[in-house]
Amino acid sequence: xxxxxxTRRRLLQTGAVAGAGLAMPMxxxxxxxAYTNEPTGGTVTLGFNVPxxxxxxxxxxxxxxxxxxxxxxxxxxxxxxxxNTFSSKALKGNxxxxxxVAYVTGDTQTKSDAARASAKSMIEKDGAIMITGGSSxxxxxAVQGLCQEAGVIFMAGLTxxxxxxxxxxxxxxxxxxxxxxxxxxxxxxxLNNAYGSDRKAYHLTxxxxxxxxQQASIQAATEGIGWQTVNNVLTPLASTDFSSYIAPVLxxxxxxxxxxxxxGNMVNSLTQAVQFGLRDKMVNGKQFEIVVPLYSELMAKGxxxxxxxxxxxxxxxxxxxxxGTKAFVKSFGTKYGFPPSNAAQTVYAQTLxxxxxxxxxxxFNPCGIVEALEGxxxxxxxxxxxxxxxxxxxxxxxxxxxxxxxxxxxxxDALEIVEVTPRAQVEYAPDHPMFAGGDLxxxxxxx
Amino acid sequence: MDAILLQILNGLDKxxxxxxxxxxxxxxxxxxxxxxxxxxxxxxxxxxxxxxxSQILNISFETIDPTKLDFLxxxxxxxxxxxxxxxxxxxxAAIIDWAVPLAILFSIPIMLFAGWAMxxxxxxxxxxxxxxDQILVTFxxxxxxxxxxxxxxxxxxxxxxxxxxxxGSIDFGMLVGFPENAIIYPYWxxxxxxFSGVVIxxxxxxxRFTTFGMVVRAGMADRETVGILGxxxxxxxxxxxGVAAAxxxxxxxxxxxxxSPNYHMGMDFxxxxxxxxxxxxxxxxxxxxxxxxxxxxxxxxxxxxxxxDIIPGIDQIxxxxxxxxxxxxxxxxxxxxxxxMEE
Numbered sequence: 094x095x096x097x098x099x100t101r102r103r104l105l106q107t108g109a110v111a112g113a114g115l116a117m118p119m120x121x122x123x124x125x126x127a128y129t130n131e132p133t134g135g136t137v138t139l140g141f142n143v144p145x146x147x148x149x150x151x152x153x154x155x156x157x158x159x160x161x162x163x164x165x166x167x168x169x170x171x172x173x174x175x176x177n178t179f180s181s182k183a184l185k186g187n188x189x190x191x192x193x194v195a196y197v198t199g200d201t202q203t204k205s206d207a208a209r210a211s212a213k214s215m216i217e218k219d220g221a222i223m224i225t226g227g228s229s230x231x232x233x234x235a236v237q238g239l240c241q242e243a244g245v246i247f248m249a250g251l252t253x254x255x256x257x258x259x260x261x262x263x264x265x266x267x268x269x270x271x272x273x274x275x276x277x278x279x280x281x282x283x284l285n286n287a288y289g290s291d292r293k294a295y296h297l298t299x300x301x302x303x304x305x306x307q308q309a310s311i312q313a314a315t316e317g318i319g320w321q322t323v324n325n326v327l328t329p330l331a332s333t334d335f336s337s338y339i340a341p342v343l344x345x346x347x348x349x350x351x352x353x354x355x356x357g358n359m360v361n362s363l364t365q366a367v368q369f370g371l372r373d374k375m376v377n378g379k380q381f382e383i384v385v386p387l388y389s390e391l392m393a394k395g396x397x398x399x400x401x402x403x404x405x406x407x408x409x410x411x412x413x414x415x416x417g418t419k420a421f422v423k424s425f426g427t428k429y430g431f432p433p434s435n436a437a438q439t440v441y442a443q444t445l446x447x448x449x450x451x452x453x454x455x456x457f458n459p460c461g462i463v464e465a466l467e468g469x470x471x472x473x474x475x476x477x478x479x480x481x482x483x484x485x486x487x488x489x490x491x492x493x494x495x496x497x498x499x500x501x502x503x504x505x506d507a508l509e510i511v512e513v514t515p516r517a518q519v520e521y522a523p524d525h526p527m528f529a530g531g532d533l534x535x536x537x538x539x540x
Numbered sequence: 541m542d543a544i545l546l547q548i549l550n551g552l553d554k555x556x557x558x559x560x561x562x563x564x565x566x567x568x569x570x571x572x573x574x575x576x577x578x579x580x581x582x583x584x585x586x587x588x589x590x591x592x593x594s595q596i597l598n599i600s601f602e603t604i605d606p607t608k609l610d611f612l613x614x615x616x617x618x619x620x621x622x623x624x625x626x627x628x629x630x631x632x633a634a635i636i637d638w639a640v641p642l643a644i645l646f647s648i649p650i651m652l653f654a655g656w657a658m659x660x661x662x663x664x665x666x667x668x669x670x671x672x673d674q675i676l677v678t679f680x681x682x683x684x685x686x687x688x689x690x691x692x693x694x695x696x697x698x699x700x701x702x703x704x705x706x707x708g709s710i711d712f713g714m715l716v717g718f719p720e721n722a723i724i725y726p727y728w729x730x731x732x733x734x735f736s737g738v739v740i741x742x743x744x745x746x747x748r749f750t751t752f753g754m755v756v757r758a759g760m761a762d763r764e765t766v767g768i769l770g771x772x773x774x775x776x777x778x779x780x781x782g783v784a785a786a787x788x789x790x791x792x793x794x795x796x797x798x799x800s801p802n803y804h805m806g807m808d809f810x811x812x813x814x815x816x817x818x819x820x821x822x823x824x825x826x827x828x829x830x831x832x833x834x835x836x837x838x839x840x841x842x843x844x845x846x847x848x849d850i851i852p853g854i855d856q857i858x859x860x861x862x863x864x865x866x867x868x869x870x871x872x873x874x875x876x877x878x879x880x881m882e883e
Binding site: 146149150151154324326329331333334336337338340341343344357360361364365368369370373374376391392394395396397398399411422423426427431432502503505 | 542543546547549550551553554608611612616619690694695696697698699701707708709721722724725726728729797798799800802805808839840843844845848853855856
């Protein structure tokens with residue numbers, strides 16, 4: 094046992110060592126706070142990466158309108174939109190963390206390589222702190238991977254594939270939009286009520302990640318209510334004429350055609366299925382029916398009257414009557430003269446959610462944002478009470494089952510809400526087989 | 541058997557579009573020696589003539605209906621088409637309903653003018669340039685044209701339906717003794733096939749039975765000798781460019797009810813149509829038509845599950861596979877003439 098004899102010199106030495114020791118973590122914390130594109134001036138730059146050319150350019154244009162509206166609201170301009178109804182009150186209308194919000198835009202062309210190049214340019218040249226957008230799951234998965242590597246946050250736009258928050262999920266990526274599994278879970282009970290449990294389905298499926306997961310989800314959900322799956326035919330994404338795929342359907346024994354198509358593919362395949370008279374036929378003693386599991390208002394407009402009576406699902410509709418929806422629709426409609434689409438609402442919500450997370454975290458550091466968003470429960474943005482699940486960064490909220498409206502009053506009135514499927518009905522375990530295989534990993538602050 | 545008949549029918553309408561576009565391409569190549577990569581864009585412009593006429597006929601005036609509210613809760617604005625206001629609801633609605641057939645008349649002068657303007661304004665400057673230059677400039681022109689159309693009409697497909705009386709389908713199988721629903725074929729596709737037949741016969745008759753056509757054929761065979769005879773063959777060839785544009789334009793007009801047109805539809809057909817021209821034989825009008833229908837039908841067959849199960853993706857490559865086989869066995873294509881694009 095040693096006896097310590099305190100002296101003035103020893104006390105000073107001990108104090109200096111202890112002080113240095115205590116200061117050490119602070120020094121390292123300071124170094125760790127450096128992250129990719131840390132804003133240093135009075136502005137913070139967001140990167141809006143949307144299809145401005147190519148087949149989804151209309152959706153990209155609507156997304157861009159919503160982004161600009163969100164920037165206005167964040168900077169304290171306009172009527173504030175859904176910021177007024179958002180359950181979190183961290184946003185003050187003075188930008189994000191006191192910095193004015195600026196933005197750059199990029200064109201994904203709905204091509205993964207172009208989208209990655211555009212996002213890379215926004216991160217490296219324009220100093221974007223967050224990338225958001227996209228109208229395709231292929232693009233979303235590609236850009237999400239890039240953002241993970243670069244150390245910036247990716248707030249996904251319109252992406253519906255299970256893979257985005259399934260096998261391809263990333264810690265720096267977040268999806269507000271619903272997914273193919275949720276579409277199946279929401280649609281199946283409605284289809285059961287409308288068409289019964291004794292049905293034979295024939296699937297036409299776009300041959301890429303979204304189509305595959307959509308088809309698998311709808312097949313599982315409909316077989317769960319007793320339907321049989323007669324066939325699943327993969328159609329090339331570049332197809333415009335589906336007649337040779339549709340013609341054999343009536344003779345296959347199927348009495349329902351499920352079109353796992355989106356965008357122009359959906360417009361063409363649905364139009365041609367109607368031209369072939371499928372919906373006028375009786376098969377197996379039942380009226381032949383068509384189902385389009387993922388709807389979009391812009392595509393419903395393109396399909397015209399062919400969509401009447403056809404069931405599908407959406408993430409959101411401007412016809413919802415909650416306060417968040419009303420505030421957003423009023424703001425968007427006043428500015429642009431027509432109601433917003435599904436795609437517009439999800440990107441508007443994503444931009445506010447990012448800004449709010451930064452305010453609550455007190456930093457733009459991606460790891461701080463991730464921590465603020467994981468497990469975040471909120472309301473007032475248009476979808477009712479919503480959870481950003483920590484395990485896979487997927488939002489869980491109510492899902493809408495829609496039906497093509499007969500005698501639509503105008504081009505924005507093509508779809509009507511049939512059912513608001515409660516969140517509990519579309520939830521699933523993070524390790525569900527349709528989402529298995531991926532690893533969220535660790536957040537990457539970059540730099 | 542019914543499945544085979546069904547795919548033959550399906551191939552006919554697709555083949556009709558290929559044949560009409562390839563016919564125009566071959567006319568231009570045979571007369572002016574130009575490889576025109578803007579021809580798909582001409583097909584697209586034809587389709588947008590139908591869209592444009594439909595939109596013109598739907599030009600409306602607004603009245604306020606205080607009994608209805610719009611999405612913002614304001615009194616709703618009700619649109620009424622001028623055509624319906626001028627001619628009465630019933631006649632006006634019928635005129636709007638028949639927009640696509642009416643667009644045939646509307647599009648012919650537009651397409652003739654577009655072809656003339658394209659030839660005089662740009663392509664004539666590239667007659668003596670290498671084919672690579674022609675391809676580059678016409679491909680660039682195609683991109684410019686489709687971006688202009690996108691700027692006016694947007695990127696999404698625009699539904700342009702056939703008249704109500706031609707919507708729906710015929711149970712073709714029942715007519716030839718098959719069970720119900722075995723062979724269903726939409727009326728409009730049948731009309732498209734018949735229409736293309738009429739256009740093809742008209743073009744061939746024009747070339748074969750008119751003096752103008754005879755001079756053009758003579759010019760295609762020996763341009764210099766025809767020129768020496770004091771005939772202004774260049775002017776006639778310019779007119780043939782307009783005719784080729786009108787043929788592609790009509791193909792586009794009538795195609796709109798089959799596929800909702802979008803600004804990119806020309807590009808979707810362009811490469812396939814060039815393959816059709818090459819398979820048919822460069823410069824051969826009959827070859828272009830025959831190859832158009834042949835490849836349309838083969839493409840249709842290749843999309844049958846029985847073939848896709850054996851070779852996945854065969855529906856995407858069948859046309860190119862057949863083109864390779866034909867060019868290996870018949871290097872000038874099915875009906876190609878000696879000396880065309882040969883040293």
